[in-house]
Amino acid sequence: xTDLTTLEAExxxxxxxxWWDVWDQFKTHKGAVIGAGFFIFVLLFVFLGPFxxxxxxQYIDIRxxxxxxxxxxxxxxxxxGRDMLSRLMAGGRTSVxxxxxxxxxxxxxxxxxxxxxxxxxxxxxxxxxxxDLFLALPILPLLLVIIMLFRDPLRASFGPEAGIFIxxxxxxxxxSWMPTARIVRGDVLALKEREFVxxxxxxxxxxxxxxxxxxxxxxxxxxMVSATLGIATAIITESALSFLGLGFPSDFPTWGRLxxxxxxxxxxxxxxxxxxxxxxxxxxxxxxxxxxGLRDALDPRIRGR
Amino acid sequence: MLTFTIRRLLMAIPTLLFISLIIFLxxxxxxxxxxxxxxxxxxxxxxxxxxxxxxxxEPIHIRFALWLQQFFxxxxxNLFEHWTGWNxxxxxxxxxxxxxxxxxxxxxxxxRMPQTLWVVGTAYIVGILIALPIGIYSAYRQYSIFDQAxxxxxxxxxxxxPFFSGVLVIVIFAVQxxxxxxxxxxxxxxxxxxxxxxxxxxxxxxVMVLALQITSQxxxxxxxxxxDNLTQxxxxxxxxxxxxxxxxVLVHVLRNSMIPVITVIALGVPQVFGGAIITEQVFKxxxxxxxxxxxxxxxxxxxxxxxxFIFAVLIVLFNLIAxVLYGILDPRIRYD
Numbered sequence: 001x002t003d004l005t006t007l008e009a010e011x012x013x014x015x016x017x018x019w020w021d022v023w024d025q026f027k028t029h030k031g032a033v034i035g036a037g038f039f040i041f042v043l044l045f046v047f048l049g050p051f052x053x054x055x056x057x058q059y060i061d062i063r064x065x066x067x068x069x070x071x072x073x074x075x076x077x078x079x080x081g082r083d084m085l086s087r088l089m090a091g092g093r094t095s096v097x098x099x100x101x102x103x104x105x106x107x108x109x110x111x112x113x114x115x116x117x118x119x120x121x122x123x124x125x126x127x128x129x130x131x132d133l134f135l136a137l138p139i140l141p142l143l144l145v146i147i148m149l150f151r152d153p154l155r156a157s158f159g160p161e162a163g164i165f166i167x168x169x170x171x172x173x174x175x176s177w178m179p180t181a182r183i184v185r186g187d188v189l190a191l192k193e194r195e196f197v198x199x200x201x202x203x204x205x206x207x208x209x210x211x212x213x214x215x216x217x218x219x220x221x222x223x224m225v226s227a228t229l230g231i232a233t234a235i236i237t238e239s240a241l242s243f244l245g246l247g248f249p250s251d252f253p254t255w256g257r258l259x260x261x262x263x264x265x266x267x268x269x270x271x272x273x274x275x276x277x278x279x280x281x282x283x284x285x286x287x288x289x290x291x292x293g294l295r296d297a298l299d300p301r302i303r304g305r
Numbered sequence: 306m307l308t309f310t311i312r313r314l315l316m317a318i319p320t321l322l323f324i325s326l327i328i329f330l331x332x333x334x335x336x337x338x339x340x341x342x343x344x345x346x347x348x349x350x351x352x353x354x355x356x357x358x359x360x361x362x363e364p365i366h367i368r369f370a371l372w373l374q375q376f377f378x379x380x381x382x383n384l385f386e387h388w389t390g391w392n393x394x395x396x397x398x399x400x401x402x403x404x405x406x407x408x409x410x411x412x413x414x415x416x417r418m419p420q421t422l423w424v425v426g427t428a429y430i431v432g433i434l435i436a437l438p439i440g441i442y443s444a445y446r447q448y449s450i451f452d453q454a455x456x457x458x459x460x461x462x463x464x465x466x467p468f469f470s471g472v473l474v475i476v477i478f479a480v481q482x483x484x485x486x487x488x489x490x491x492x493x494x495x496x497x498x499x500x501x502x503x504x505x506x507x508x509x510x511x512v513m514v515l516a517l518q519i520t521s522q523x524x525x526x527x528x529x530x531x532x533d534n535l536t537q538x539x540x541x542x543x544x545x546x547x548x549x550x551x552x553x554v555l556v557h558v559l560r561n562s563m564i565p566v567i568t569v570i571a572l573g574v575p576q577v578f579g580g581a582i583i584t585e586q587v588f589k590x591x592x593x594x595x596x597x598x599x600x601x602x603x604x605x606x607x608x609x610x611x612x613x614f615i616f617a618v619l620i621v622l623f624n625l626i627a628x629v630l631y632g633i634l635d636p637r638i639r640y641d
Contacts, residue, residue, distance in 0.1 A: 031460075132320070133320060133323055133324065135620075136320060136324060136617060136620045136621050136624065137327070137620075138575070138613055138616035138617050138619075138620060140582055141597055141609075141612065141613045141616055142328070142331070142613060144598070145328075145331060145332065145609055145613065146331060148601050148602075149331070149332070232464070236466045239466060239468070240468060240583055243468040243583065243586075244582075244583065244586060244598060245602075246601070256468070259468065259472065260468075263472055266472070266475065266476060266480060267480055270476045270480065273469075273472050273473075273476065274473070274476070277465075277469035277472065277473065280466060280469060281461075281464050281465045281469055282464075284465075284466070285460060285461060285463075285464035285465075288460060288463060292460075
C-alpha cells in the first residue's frame, strides 16, 4: 500500500499552466532570450536610468561643448554642452514610449477589425476591402504629409510636446494595423468552424461573449507576435520621421532626432551618430528576436518537439 | 487567367480613385494655407486674388474633379503627344503646375526619375543577386554555421534602419577611409572610362545601403521557401531516380521555390521607392524622394499630391503584377 502511494505521488504532477510550456520553449531560443534580456535592459536604462544618472538632458553648459568621452560625460557632450548620456536616456524614453503606444493602438484597431471581419460574415467584404485600400496607401509619404499639415494646430492645442506625441502615435498606429487585421481575420475564420464554437453557440452564447470568451483568447498568439513586430516598425518609423526633420523638435530629443542632429558633426564627433544609431538598431534587433522566439514558442506544433 | 487579369484591372480603378480622394482630402482638410509663407505686407485683397488664381476658392468637389481631369486626361494626353509627336490641339490644356517652380509637375518628375531609377534599380538587382544564393545555400545546409551566420546577418540587416546604416558607411568609407564620396553628384556625366569609374564610386555607398535591406528581406523568403520544398516527396523521387544533387536542388527544388519569391520581389518594388526616400536624403541623391521632401517642406501641394499618388499607383500596379505572376507561374492557382 505504502509503495503504491509513494509511486503515485512521484508520477503525479500538478497540471501545468500552458504558459509554462510556452516559457520552456521560449528559453530554448537563444537569440530570443538574449533579445528579451536586452529589451528589459533598454527599458530600465531609459525609464530608471535618469534616477541614477541625474544630469539634466536640457542643461546647457556652453563651455563644455563638443567634448569627447570623459568621466563627467561618458558619451561626450553636444554642440551646446548638453550631456549625451542623459540625452540618450531622454530620447530613448520618447522613442520607446512612442513605439509601445503606437503598437498598442495598431493592435487594438487591427484586432478589432480582424475579429469583426472574421466573425461577422456580412462585414467581411467591406472591412477587407478597407484593409486592402490601406495597404495600397504609400505610408511614408502620407505620414510626412499628414505631419507637415497637422503639426502646428495640434501643437497649439496640446502644447509642443504632447501635441506632436499624439500626432505621431496616431499616424503610426492608424497606418500599421493592417497586417494584424489580416492575420487575426484568417485565424478567426478557421476558429469559427471548430466544435467548441458550435458547442458554445448551441447553449445560446451571445456574440459579444462569444468573441471575448472563446475567440479572443485563441487568437492571442498571432496578436502577441505582431505586437513585437509592431514595436520594431513603430520605433523605426518614428526615428525616420525625426531624421527627416518632421518628427519631434530638437529640444525634445528622440533617438532619431539625436542621430539627425549628430550628422552635422560627423567629421568631428562621429560617436554622436553612432550611439543613438546603435540604440535604435539594437532595440529593434532584440524586439525582432523576441518576436521570432515567441512565434516558435506559441506554435503548439513546434512546442511538442 | 485573362478574365482574372481584366477583373483585377477593373478593380484597381475604384481603388485608385478612392486613394486619390483620400490624398486630396488630407491635403484639403489640413488647416494650413498655401499663401501663409508669403510676406505679411501683402494686403488681404491681393492675398484673396492669389488664392483665387490658385483655384482655391472653388468648392471642394469641383476642385477634386478638375484635379482628376488634369491628372487622368490632360497629363497622359500630353505624354502621348510628346512621345508620338502628334497633336490633338491641346495647347490650352491645363496641367498640374508646381507652386514652387511654376513648371508642370510631370516635367519635374521626368527630370528626377532617372536618378532614382539608376540608384534604386541597381540596388534592387544587386540585392536580389546576393539574396538568392544566400537563401538557397542557407536552406540546403540548414543549421550549419553558414546558415546561422546568414540568418543573423539578415536579422541585422532587417533591424538597422537606412538612416543609420547610411550614416555609418559614410563615417567608415567617406570620412575615415576616404574611398568614396559621401554625396551623390547627379550632374556628373559619363563620357569615358574615368568618369565611368567616378560614377561607379559614387553609386557604391547608396547601393550598398539599399541592397543590405533588400537582401535581408528576400533571402529570408528564399530560405523559408526552399525549406518548404526540400522536404517534399518529389525531391525524394528525384534523388531516387539517381539525378545529380545539383540538378535536384538547382532545377527541381529551386524552380518550385522561386514561385513565392518572385511575387515577393514584385511586391517589393514600390516599397523600395518609398524606402529610398530616406536613402536619397542621406546621400543627397537628387531623385523622387528628394523632390517629395523638398515639396513637403515648402508646402508645394500639387507636387506632393502627384508624387504621393504616383507611389500609390506603383503599389497597386505591382500588387496586380504579383497576383498575375503567381497565377502564371503556379498552375495550381489559376483563380478561375
